[in-house]
Amino acid sequence: DTEVTQTPKHLVMGMTNKKSLKCEQHMGHRAMYWYKQKAKKPPELMFVYSYEKLSINESVPSRFSPECPNSSLLNLHLHALQPEDSALYLCASSQVADTDTQYFGPGTRLTVL
Amino acid sequence: KNQVEQSPQSLIILEGKNCTLQCNYTVSPFSNLRWYKQDTGRGPVSLTIMTFSENTKSNGRYTATLDADTKQSSLHITASQLSDSASYICVVRGGGADGLTFGKGTHLIIQP
Numbered sequence: 001d002t003e004v005t006q007t008p009k010h011l012v013m014g015m016t017n018k019k020s021l022k023c024e025q026h027m028g029h030r031a032m033y034w035y036k037q038k039a040k041k042p043p044e045l046m047f048v049y050s051y052e053k054l055s056i057n058e059s060v061p062s063r064f065s066p067e068c069p070n071s072s073l074l075n076l077h078l079h080a081l082q083p084e085d086s087a088l089y090l091c092a093s094s095q096v097a098d099t100d101t102q103y104f105g106p107g108t109r110l111t112v113l
Numbered sequence: 114k115n116q117v118e119q120s121p122q123s124l125i126i127l128e129g130k131n132c133t134l135q136c137n138y139t140v141s142p143f144s145n146l147r148w149y150k151q152d153t154g155r156g157p158v159s160l161t162i163m164t165f166s167e168n169t170k171s172n173g174r175y176t177a178t179l180d181a182d183t184k185q186s187s188l189h190i191t192a193s194q195l196s197d198s199a200s201y202i203c204v205v206r207g208g209g210a211d212g213l214t215f216g217k218g219t220h221l222i223i224q225p
Binding site: 088103 | 156157159162202
């Protein structure tokens with residue numbers, strides 16, 4: 001199984017809503033990542049979890065709150081988002097944080113009204 | 114500053130034709146270079162990974178080359194198919210917070 005799954009595929013939310021994005025992998029990877037991607041731009045790193053601990057936070061606003069409940073799951077909690085936060089949110093995983101291949105999920109298309 | 118530059122930004126070719134995408138990088142120290150294919154609204158999928166000592170690597174109709182001296186890579190697509198329409202992103206490990214520096218991608222459109 002070389003798949004990273006993400007739910008939901010699409011999410012529309014208002015600026016006062018609270019929602020969560022979910023990511024799951026069963027490849028035994030110990031590093032998981034959240035990226036944000038705007039149209040026609042490359043992915044931008046948001047967070048890195050290594051062995052279920054947050055190792056990198058790329059100065060992301062506090063309205064984005066990551067959580068790694070166990071080695072297979074990664075959540076991104078959303079609260080009080082702005083319309084400019086609308087983007088494709090990608091989850092990825094790799095064996096460990098410094099190794100080569102990152103496997104990406106299909107992404108969640110987020111629209112903030 | 115670590116940078117990855119890709120060209121062209123966009124490319125339109127007819128089905129069945131070949132094409133070559135370019136990637137120049139200034140990432141240091143260099144560890145490896147990978148090409149990803151990303152369909153619109155989907156996550157990137159790895160095509161090839163090349164280390165310093167590798168010059169050429171193939172994956173079906175995709176062939177990547179690497180010249181570590183000139184810091185250039187190319188991705189050659191042979192006998193293009195409609196399903197090749199996508200963005201192709203060059204990513205170099207060696208810089209950035211997660212060790213990765215992303216190019217902006219080449220948007221490829223295959224026309225019937």
